[in-house]
Amino acid sequence: xxxxxxxxxxxxxxxxxPVIHVVPLDAEVDARELAGPGVVVEPPPSPRxxxxxxxxxxxxERERLLKGVGLDQALAGWDELERDLLVQRARTQEPQxxxxxxxxxxxxxxxxxxxxxxxxxxx
Numbered sequence: 877x878x879x880x881x882x883x884x885x886x887x888x889x890x891x892x893x894p895v896i897h898v899v900p901l902d903a904e905v906d907a908r909e910l911a912g913p914g915v916v917v918e919p920p921p922s923p924r925x926x927x928x929x930x931x932x933x934x935x936x937e938r939e940r941l942l943k944g945v946g947l948d949q950a951l952a953g954w955d956e957l958e959r960d961l962l963v964q965r966a967r968t969q970e971p972q973x974x975x976x977x978x979x980x981x982x983x984x985x986x987x988x989x990x991x992x993x994x995x996x997x998x999x
Contacts (some may be wrong), residue, residue: 932960945988950981966990 893914900907900920909915933941938959942948951959965974965991974990975983 933963939958940965941989941992946985947989950985956976963989963993967993 892956893964895916896912898907898915899918903920906947907917939948941963942959943953947962951962954962962978965977966986969977971983971987971990974986977980978986978999
């Protein structure tokens with residue numbers, strides 16, 4: 877059963893019991909039986925809903941993007957986390973800060989990565 881549980885939130889203050897929100901991650905899961913005092917069952921997310929702008933890229937898209945900007949060879953020894961962090965930093969950091977964080981990578985490729993990520997955001 878695939879469920880997402882949010883953290884506890886106080887309703888009106890410490891004197892109120894916490895409320896738990898249950899979100900089925902699969903539309904096939906019927907979580908209504910979990911509803912009760914202090915438990916709210918939310919509808920599953922729509923399969924059509926677009927991912928958040930700051931969400932991690934799927935691995936295939938990330939690798940296609942990194943190869944497209946010419947970083948695939950330079951990142952050959954990097955693990956998945958390092959690659960995701962590079963992409964996230966390229967989304968949020970200014971070019972100078974990004975180049976300073978990754979001095980071993982070509983600045984032109986980092987700039988191209990930033991441009992590609994910005995172009996994706998405007999689609």
